[in-house]
Amino acid sequence: MLAEGLVTLLELGGPEAAMDQITEMAGKDALGLIETVLESGHPSEVSMEELRTLVAEPMRARAHRLRFANTPAPGSRGRRSGHGKRHKR
Numbered sequence: 001m002l003a004e005g006l007v008t009l010l011e012l013g014g015p016e017a018a019m020d021q022i023t024e025m026a027g028k029d030a031l032g033l034i035e036t037v038l039e040s041g042h043p044s045e046v047s048m049e050e051l052r053t054l055v056a057e058p059m060r061a062r063a064h065r066l067r068f069a070n071t072p073a074p075g076s077r078g079r080r081s082g083h084g085k086r087h088k089r
Contacts, residue, residue, distance in 0.1 A: 003042040006034075007051060015054040022055070031056075031063050
């Protein structure tokens with residue numbers, strides 16, 4: 001039922017509306033939800049492929065891009081922000 005609802009949402013509202021709705025429903029688990037829907041065995045292979053290419057792949061790209069946001073900047077070698085400050089003796 002969820003798969004059919006997302007396919008209908010994709011058809012009526014487009015990929016952005018589908019991604020927004022999935023994110024609103026599942027929060028940080030949105031990508032897991034869409035993966036579960038894609039593996040649900042829905043009989044319409046064409047609809048599932050559209051959901052995969054228009055919704056799941058962009059969501060994966062967003063997740064990967066955001067995952068690296070908390071890593072140290074290139075060249076920082078993991079230094080803490082206080083590196084180089086003088087310490088009182």
